Amino acid sequence: MKKRLSVFGLGKLGCTMLACFASKGWKVIGMDINNKFVELVNNGKSPIYEPGVDELIENYKQNILATTDVNEAITNSDVSFVIVPTPSTNDGSFSTDYVDAVAAEIGSILRTKNEYHLIIITSTVLPGDMQQIKDLLERTSGKKCSEDFGLCYNPDFIALGSVVRDFLNPDMILIGESDKKAGDILEKIHRNLINNQPNIHRMNFYNAELTKIALNSYCTLKITFANTLAEICENMPGGNVDHVTDALGDDSRIGRKYLKGGLSYGGPCFPRDNRAFAKSAEKFGCETPLAVRTDQINDYHRNERIPKKLLDFMKSKQTDQISILGLTYKVGTQLVEESAAISIINALTKKGIKVKVYDPAGMDEAKQELNDLENITFSDSATECLSGTKVCLISTPWNEFKNISADDFVKLMDTEPIIVDGWKLYSFDDNSKLTYVQIGQES
Numbered sequence: 001m002k003k004r005l006s007v008f009g010l011g012k013l014g015c016t017m018l019a020c021f022a023s024k025g026w027k028v029i030g031m032d033i034n035n036k037f038v039e040l041v042n043n044g045k046s047p048i049y050e051p052g053v054d055e056l057i058e059n060y061k062q063n064i065l066a067t068t069d070v071n072e073a074i075t076n077s078d079v080s081f082v083i084v085p086t087p088s089t090n091d092g093s094f095s096t097d098y099v100d101a102v103a104a105e106i107g108s109i110l111r112t113k114n115e116y117h118l119i120i121i122t123s124t125v126l127p128g129d130m131q132q133i134k135d136l137l138e139r140t141s142g143k144k145c146s147e148d149f150g151l152c153y154n155p156d157f158i159a160l161g162s163v164v165r166d167f168l169n170p171d172m173i174l175i176g177e178s179d180k181k182a183g184d185i186l187e188k189i190h191r192n193l194i195n196n197q198p199n200i201h202r203m204n205f206y207n208a209e210l211t212k213i214a215l216n217s218y219c220t221l222k223i224t225f226a227n228t229l230a231e232i233c234e235n236m237p238g239g240n241v242d243h244v245t246d247a248l249g250d251d252s253r254i255g256r257k258y259l260k261g262g263l264s265y266g267g268p269c270f271p272r273d274n275r276a277f278a279k280s281a282e283k284f285g286c287e288t289p290l291a292v293r294t295d296q297i298n299d300y301h302r303n304e305r306i307p308k309k310l311l312d313f314m315k316s317k318q319t320d321q322i323s324i325l326g327l328t329y330k331v332g333t334q335l336v337e338e339s340a341a342i343s344i345i346n347a348l349t350k351k352g353i354k355v356k357v358y359d360p361a362g363m364d365e366a367k368q369e370l371n372d373l374e375n376i377t378f379s380d381s382a383t384e385c386l387s388g389t390k391v392c393l394i395s396t397p398w399n400e401f402k403n404i405s406a407d408d409f410v411k412l413m414d415t416e417p418i419i420v421d422g423w424k425l426y427s428f429d430d431n432s433k434l435t436y437v438q439i440g441q442e443s
């Protein structure tokens, strides 16, 4: 018989997990303190924007119940996933306040529950945090971990925009376990859930916590290395970063993923995880100059290198205005947090540049993020954004931008506009009147 599952936190990750479990036949009870989220889920709707989640919740609503009541969630399940926020603190590490609050409530309910319960922390935590969560659960429940209840750390390695696919087809599964029984139950849940057969790595809490945070830190290193190659290529006769990274990526010691020269990394995970990796190492008396320097170099790319390039182009066109298409940190999300575009806009407006912006999904978030800045015009469409400008930056590779032709650019913009493309979306023929500049190519 399948275990009954509960999911604490119905946000971007938790809601997707709930939907995926329900789609594979589990009865899942979702718990969130946000009444609106609970109501939406109970009405068969997703409270978050993530491709595929709405359909899963609608199609499998008979397997889903949402509640704001912790007691209801715990007494009606055998296994609980906790996926609440772990926001960054000022010193770069993560706060476990939300996880602690959930753990304390779960603990107090376990006090009177006679059956074994497995608690799984999926929120990203740092080395040492699981030990504290275990102590907290033992204190509040009056029970013993590994005997009366089990505890696992089971972070996800998903990317926003493809969470459903990533969750059901993981490259690997990471389990930090209090004991073998807890790990066995969780491994079985995953084997019954996923569509592929990846390695499942089981280990103690500390090693799992380090693995999770090291992975994103390593990705930032790779991205930044590719961006450094992009800068060299831009300044080297005939330089083309794609030629270099395509070849490098074919070497199995290196691999192709996250090795594309472009603007900079951003979003809610990479920058903060890299900072947290460095902070975690300090706790054990170790230094991580690679991680620290990676962040500094990333800041250089987004705050200096790209803005300088754009300023030079604007100067050549004698304009103090630019259009920027794409504000989210990647496609398939509404999030603009630490996106390349936001940093570039900040840098340019500081120099008095007027910026027109448009994004198919991230306008509301961008309006909040850029609220304090003068000289920003928020456009309702790509055409409105381009209109009347002489220089344009493509900063997120949304599909709708791919359909803009060379003629469209020329018609809407200047007779000889400059298009700076961070994503190599176009292959205009040489006869077009525009100047097409690809990031990472000598221009």
Ligand SMILES: NC(=O)c1ccc[n+]([C@@H]2O[C@H](COP(=O)([O-])OP(=O)(O)OC[C@H]3O[C@@H](n4cnc5c(N)ncnc54)[C@H](O)[C@@H]3O)[C@@H](O)[C@H]2O)c1
Residues within 6 Å of the ligand: 008, 009, 010, 011, 012, 013, 014, 031, 032, 033, 034, 037, 083, 084, 085, 086, 098, 101, 102, 122, 123, 124, 125, 156, 157, 158, 159, 160, 269
């Ligand atoms: N979103 C991602 O791409 C991603 C990827 C990997 C890891 N993570 C990690 O997963 C965790 C959650 O991230 P997210 O993006 O889903 O966050 P989110 O902010 O989208 O959602 C968190 C949810 O938790 C709820 N919540 C807060 N306190 C609660 C409580 N006491 N009881 C029940 N629910 C509560 C909130 O109302 C919210 O709905 C974080 O630790 C994050 O680092 C996220």
